Amino acid sequence: MTHRPNTLLVNPTVTTNPRFPLALLNLAAALDRFGDSHIVDGNIDRDLVSATLAAAEKQHYDALGIGIMGGPQVAPAIAVSKAIRERYPSMPIIWGGYFPTLYTDTTLAAPYVDYAVRGQGEESLVELVSALGRGGGNEALARIGGLSWRRDGEIVHNPNRHFERGDSALVLPYEKVGDPDKYLASTFLGRRTAVHQASIGCRFRCTFCGVAAMFGGATSLPPVERLERELSYLKYELGADSILFYDHNFFDREQDMIPMLKIMARLEMPWWCFARADALLNLSESTWELVRKSKLRMAYIGAESPSGAMLKEIRKGTRPDQTLAVAALCQRHGVIPEFSFMLAPPVNTEAETELTFEFIRELKRINPASEIITYIYTPLPEGSKHEKDRGKRESMPLLDVNGEPVVFPSTPDEWTERRWVDYACHADAPWLTDKLRRRIYDFVTVLRCRFPTVQDQRAPHWAKRGMSAMASWRYRHRRYNHPWELNIANRFVQLRKPQITGA
Known part of the structure; x- marks a missing residue:
């Protein structure tokens, strides 16, 4: 039976007036076509680290994906990443969104971030999680557009992914x-x-x-x-x-x-x-x-x-x-x-x-x-x-x-x-x-x-x-x-x- 990758998605705390986390909902819709996903929203779950660890304890996840705008979202993103790295050291940690797109080398300078997805993340994240589920060899990683990662200690920036015009059939979960x-x-x-x-x-x-x-x-x-x-x-x-x-x-x-x-x-x-x-x-x-x-x-x-x-x-x-x-x-x-x-x-x-x-x-x-x-x-x-x-x-x-x-x-x-x-x-x-x-x-x-x-x-x-x-x-x-x-x-x-x- 083919393994269906399961991804834990986190929206770092940024506001006291929660709005639908549209970016993560779009990612979840893309991921769920080939696997499963779970969302932890720091604007609802105010103790974000505890909520993320509690979700990770309930079932196995193949990767943690965090969407980050920058500014006040960076600190909670770091806190979650460090907590997961300590509790589940083998779980790949992926940052995506504006911050890792604009500051990619800065993002990957952190030991608690394994991969950075630049630009649109739906297809890149699906391909990355699938590749990781198959062992994540360098050859497979090198083919993923919009991905930045480390190879032998050096940061590698794959070519940008072509801009996708959107899927009319996509339904947000x-x-x-x-x-x-x-x-x-x-x-x-x-x-x-x-x-x-x-x-x-x-x-x-x-x-x-x-x-x-x-x-x-x-x-x-x-x-x-x-x-x-x-x-x-x-x-x-x-x-x-x-x-x-x-x-x-x-x-x-x-x-x-x-x-x-x-x-x-x-x-x-x-x-x-x-x-x-x-x-x-x-x-x-x-x-x-x-x-x-x-x-x-x-x-x-x-x-x-x-x-x-x-x-x-x-x-x-x-x-x-x-x-x-x-x-x-x-x-x-x-x-x-x-x-x-x-x-x-x-x-x-x-x-x-x-x-x-x-x-x-x-x-x-x-x-x-x-x-x-x-x-x-x-x-x-x-x-x-x-x-x-x-x-x-x-x-x-x-x-x-x-x-x-x-x-x-x-x-x-x-x-x-x-x-x-x-x-x-x-x-x-x-x-x-x-x-x-x-x-x-x-x-x-x-x-x-x-x-x-x-x-x-x-x-x-x-x-x-x-x-x-x-x-x-x-x-x-x-x-x-x-x-x-x-x-x-x-x-x-x-x-x-x-x-x-x-x-």
Whole structure:
């Protein structure tokens, strides 16, 4: 009888607001065609190490697979890997996802990681687990696309796997994560908001973006029958009443979006998504009518910078005037634009930051309902970019606040240091001075108190109105420094920060 490989999949803890672990559900669907799998979700099982060890004690697993975004997920991934290595030293440990794709050599510098899967993981993981079940010889391992591994102590990077366009017959095994009610959250969209990812990848190649580094400009839209099947299941079987789309770029080419929007218009589930200013501006009036019928409530738009030169440098492909125009367009169509900005770039750091503050004020003047998300600009190391983009253009060396070259971590353990977790989360950078760090904090405090996010379902309306009134004089006169009264009030009201908690 042929052995059916059994894989233990782990989602490291990252949030207190659990969402369906879509990446692991896709991996499980692929693995279960040829074997079996079990999922441990650290966002549900808060004692992740104990939950993983308990699962491993119940039955034999041929391998442990851990999906890692980076940032706060690295530490729990390390803890699980070390625990499994100690208890089950012969069990192969495989890391996949953004972190091992962008930092492959760093990942395999750790003795508790045996294999790193780069890019899309479904086919690579199936082939790897199958090869390991047959003894895992070097010849078999060398044939697996997208795999990095060690041979005689040296790290080997197999060629990248060709981008796969997706399988229309794939059905996600939601039953593997237990009670779906744990994953359906109350949000500004609805009482039972689910998450879904219809497409993967993005055809744009922004130099700062992990999606571009992982997929190299490739993208894949779902067959409409699959989208209808999955959204209908979420609505009619699981009771979801709204959707957060985790597509890397939901609005791509208009002609491809129309069939999807027609399905969503029939289902009438309020939704949120990532979008681009240029794509929304290019939609025809008839397509906007479909957008309205489908109940799009908010679109997250990467504005990034008010500087056309900087947008060109990072290959964003949009212009500042398009950001302003889409703010007005969204207002006309009843969609809230959620603009993200990257503050404090390594060059002209203070001047660019102050320009961004003024640009944000202009957006709020055009459309006061615009939501603003601010991040620190933390570019990817050159070696983390997709192989198509490495060394294609000269870039200024990254220098810290003392003028010394920034040296990135060389092991996963180093990435768990607070400064590097903050870097990965776009919360801080080595070139920020204490003065500018404080300036940014104060501006964001005044801004979010003056315009509390509509996504905040916890703070009462009277409290948000009061905070807005308190902050109005500071915002009107640009008196951002040391907003002590707002900081005190926030201890009691605790306004929501959408860049941390999400929709």
